[in-house]
Amino acid sequence: MLLAAAERLIRENGPSISLEAIATEAGVTKPTLYRGVGDRDALVNALAERLADRMAEAVQGQVAEASGPHQGLRSLVAAYLDFAARERHLYLFVTAGGTRDDRVQQSLLLADGAARQFSEPIAAYRAAHGADPNVATVWSYGFLGALHFATLWWLRDQAADIDIVIDQITSLLWSGMGLENSPRSGEPPREMPE
C-alpha cells in the first residue's frame, strides 16, 4: 500500500524524503503515486490521519488503565511523548513535512483532529460545573500547542528525564483545566510574575 510504503521510508530516512523515493519504495512511479494520494500536502494529510488514529489508540489505551483523572491526564501526556519519540520522523513529517503552501493548515493538522476529540468533553465538563463552555475550542488548540512544543523541545534537547518532563507538562495542563477563572470573571485570586 502506498501510505504504508511512505511511512516505512519516512521512518527510515527522515521527514525530508522525496516523493520520488516514496514512489520507488512503493514499487510504482510518481504519476501513480500522485493519482493515488494527490500531492505532497495530501500525503501529509493522509499520514496525519493514520498517525492521529494510532496516537489516539495508544493514548486511550494508556488513559483507560489510569486510576483517576489526574493519572489519566498523566497517561495521556506520557503516551503522547512516547509516541512522538518512537515515531519521531513520522511525527515531524505530519507536523512540518508539507510544502510551503498551506503553512497554517500544516501546523494545525494534528491539532484539528485532537481538538475534535477534546472540545466536546471539555465543554460538557465546564457546562456541568457552571463555567463557560465556549472556551473548549481555543483550549483544545492551546493544549495541543503546549503538548506539541514541549514535545519538540524534549525531542531536540533531551535535557531532562522523560518522567520529569511528563510530570511537568501534566502539571501545566492540569492547572489549565482549573475552573476558578472563567473569562472576564474579574481579578483572580493569585499573583503572577511579570
Place this chain on the structure above:
Amino acid sequence: MLLAAAERLIRENGPSISLEAIATEAGVTKPTLYRGVGDRDALVNALAERLADRMAEAVQGQVAEASGPHQGLRSLVAAYLDFAARERHLYLFVTAGGTRDDRVQQSLLLADGAARQFSEPIAAYRAAHGADPNVATVWSYGFLGALHFATLWWLRDQAADIDIVIDQITSLLWSGMGLENSPRSGEPPREMPE
C-alpha cells in the same frame, strides 16, 4: 538593507517567497544575498530575531500599562495575537518558512527566544512561593505552544471575536500558572474530563 527588503517582500507576497525575489527586491543578486545572510534557514533565523525583538517590545509596552498581573497577562496575549495578525506573513515565515531540514529548530525558533524571557521569572516566582521552580523551561515552551496554536487557529478560522479569544487564552494560561499542583504532589483536588 537585506533583511528589511526581505521583510517588505514577505509582507507583500507571503511566506513562500523565493530568495531570488528577495535578492532582486534588495537590489542585489543571489550570491550577494547568500554572502550577506547565509542560506534560507539563516534568513529565517535572522528575521525571527528581529521579529522577536519587535514582538517583545510591543508586548512589554502593553504589559507595562496593565493594572495588575492578570491584566498584564491579558495584555501580553492581546499584544501577541495583534502582532501575529498584523504581521501574519512574517509570523508564518519565521515559524514555518524554512527549508525542510531542521524542522524541529524551525518550529521552536520564536519559542526559544520567548522561553529565555519567561523561564527566569517563572522559576523565581515558583521558588518564592515554595513550588518546584524546575518546571520553568517546560512551561515556557508549553505556554508559547499554546499561544502559537491558538493564534494559528484564530488566524485561520477567525471563528470568534478577538476579544473573546484573548480572554479564553488568558484564562487558560492564567490557570496554568496555578501553584496548587506541583509535580508529583499526589492526587489533586479537582476532577477532569476523560
Place this chain on the structure above:
DNA sequence: GCCATATATCTACCCATGGTAGTTTAATTT
C-alpha cells in the same frame, strides 16, 4: 598616476524535487 592584489558582486549554471503531458500497456466489454 599606475600597476598589483584583494574583495566584493555578477553571470551563468547545477541539481534536487514537486508536478504533469502524452504515450504505451493492460484490462474490460461486446
Place this chain on the structure above:
DNA sequence: AAATTAAACTACCATGGGTAGATATATGGC
C-alpha cells in the same frame, strides 16, 4: 477478437535553493 476504457510508465517542465567561476571595484605599494 476488435474496440474501448483505464491505468501505469517514460519523459519532461518549472521552480527554487545553492554555487563555481568570471568580472568589476576598491585598496595598497611604488
